[in-house]
Amino acid sequence: MPESEQSTFRALADPTRRGILRHLAVHDMTIAEVAQNFDMTRAAVKKHLTVLSDGGLITVKARGREKINTLNKDGFAPIFDWFSYFDAFWDDRLTDLKSAIEQDQNHD
C-alpha cells in the first residue's frame, strides 16, 4: 500500500471525507456508525471510506461481520512531506515545525 501523494491529497479534497476523519478522530467506528452522521446511504459512505483507505488516512480491520475504521495519523505524512518543499518561502519558525513533524513520523 504505497499511498501515493496523489491518493492522499485526493482523499482530503472531499468535505464528507474530511468530516469522516474528524469523526474517526474521536473514536473508531463501523461503517454503519460512520454513516449515521451523514445524510447519504451507507453505500456512499463506504465508497468514501475506500477512498480514505486508498489514501492511507484510515485503516480497516474486520471484527466479525463488522469493519472497524480507524484514523491513521501517519497517513498525513505525504501531505506534510509535500509542504516541506516550500520551506524556503516560509520563515524559520515554520521550518522548525516541518522538521518536527518529520521527526515525529520516525520515532513512532
Next chain:
Amino acid sequence: MPESEQSTFRALADPTRRGILRHLAVHDMTIAEVAQNFDMTRAAVKKHLTVLSDGGLITVKARGREKINTLNKDGFAPIFDWFSYFDAFWDDRLTDLKSAIEQDQNHD
C-alpha cells in the same frame, strides 16, 4: 475573497496544480511562462491558475498585457487550520508545531 477551506483543499487535489505551485515558489510567472512547464495548452493551465486563485494559493496582478502569478503562502492557512483539529491525536511535538504555524500566520 473568503477562500473557503473547500476551495483550498480542492486546489491542492490536482497534481498539475501542485506542480504549478512549486514553479511559482521559485519565482513569479506569467501564464505563458507557467504553461511552458506543462504538456497541455495555455488555456488548460489558465484554468488551473483560476482554481489556484479561487483557493487563495496564488495572487494575480496585471502587468501590461501580462498577468503575473505569485505564490501566496498565507493561502495554506485553511489547510493548517483544518489539521489543527487533530491535535489531540498527535503527540506533543506535533502539537507544538501546529501552534507555531498558527503564530506564524499572525505575525506576518
Next chain:
DNA sequence: TTGACATAATACCATAAGGTTTCATATTAA
C-alpha cells in the same frame, strides 16, 4: 438451519472536472 444484520459488489445516473479548439479583446511595438 434459519432469519436478521453488516458489509460487498455491481449497475446505473447526473454532474463536475480536466482538457481541447476557436474566437474575442486588450496591449505593445513598428
Next chain:
DNA sequence: TTAATATGAAACCTTATGGTATTATGTCAA
C-alpha cells in the same frame, strides 16, 4: 494604424466523481 503578443471566454468532449438502488455474501443469534 497595423501586426504580433498575451490573455479571456465560450463551446464542446471525455472521463472521473459522488451518489443511488439492487443484489449477493458472510456472520451472528435463536
